[in-house]
Amino acid sequence: MSMPAHTVAVLTGDLIGSTASGETATDEAMASLHKTTVEIAKWRGVSPPLRFFDRYRGDGWQILLTHPAYALRATLVLAATLASTAELPRTRIGIGIGPADIPDNKDFAASTGAAFIASGHALDTLPRARVFAIEGEHVTSLHRAILALAEELSGRWTPEQAEATALYLSPRQPTLAAIAERLGISTQAVSYRIRGAGARALRDAATWWEQDAEDRAP
Incomplete structure (x- = not known):
């Protein structure tokens, strides 16, 4: 039996470059991704089964989002998680x-379907x-264009x-003051970081991406 x-x-x-990074850094990266998926699972509209396939092919990972509209936002947050540690x-x-x-x-390993095939093929x-690619149902050239621009910005992050x-990029849209308190820095410093990262544009892009997905939903 399986779920519909x-x-x-x-x-x-x-x-990327896990062999050169070494086993310790690879393990830490996987642990960091796992921790981030736990936070993603708390986003509104995301419900089980969200899974983190902690390892395959040595340095591979995989998650499933039951709320597919969050695909761009989750991609950016996962990428930012790793980029935050040099x-x-x-x-x-x-x-x-x-x-x-x-x-x-x-059982994630026994799961099948077009989403898994498209994801594997895209990678x-x-x-x-x-570093980013997308394939599958209702994916258009505009989705690929947004993803390409998001990739360009994220590649420049300090x-x-x-x-x-x-x-x-949390869908809860925390204020700069809240982020400053979390990081132990000034609100002005957060503003400089957000501006330099292009994060405002990325948050807008993720929000519009999600709105488009909701509009297309039956």
Whole structure:
């Protein structure tokens, strides 16, 4: 038996340069990603089964979002999580949108469906110079364009900018003052980091992406 297929987002990733980074940094990167998925699971509209496939192919990982509209936001937050620590390897991410068949026991390894296939294919065919890709149901050239621009901005983050951006991109839309308190720095310093990261534009892009997904939903 399996749960009925419904549209989800599957994010499949692998760490960049994990061999050169070493086993300790790779383990820390995986732990950091896992911790972030726990926070993503608390976002409004996300419910089980969200899973973190903690390891495959040595440095690979995978999560499933039951609320596929969050695909862009989750991708950026996961990327920011790793970029916030200079010693950790960054990650490539293939996003797949579509139906998924999940066994009743929620065994991720036994799950199937178009979202998993699209996500794996997006990652496997990603050009060497790129880090984000998307394929699947209702994916358009505009989605790919937004993702390409998001990739360009995220590739320029300093660790400090990435740390602030990971918090700023929460769908709860925390204030700069709240982020400043969390990081133990001034509100002005947070503002500089957010501006330098292009995080305001990224948050707007994620919000409009989600609105488009909601508009398309049956």
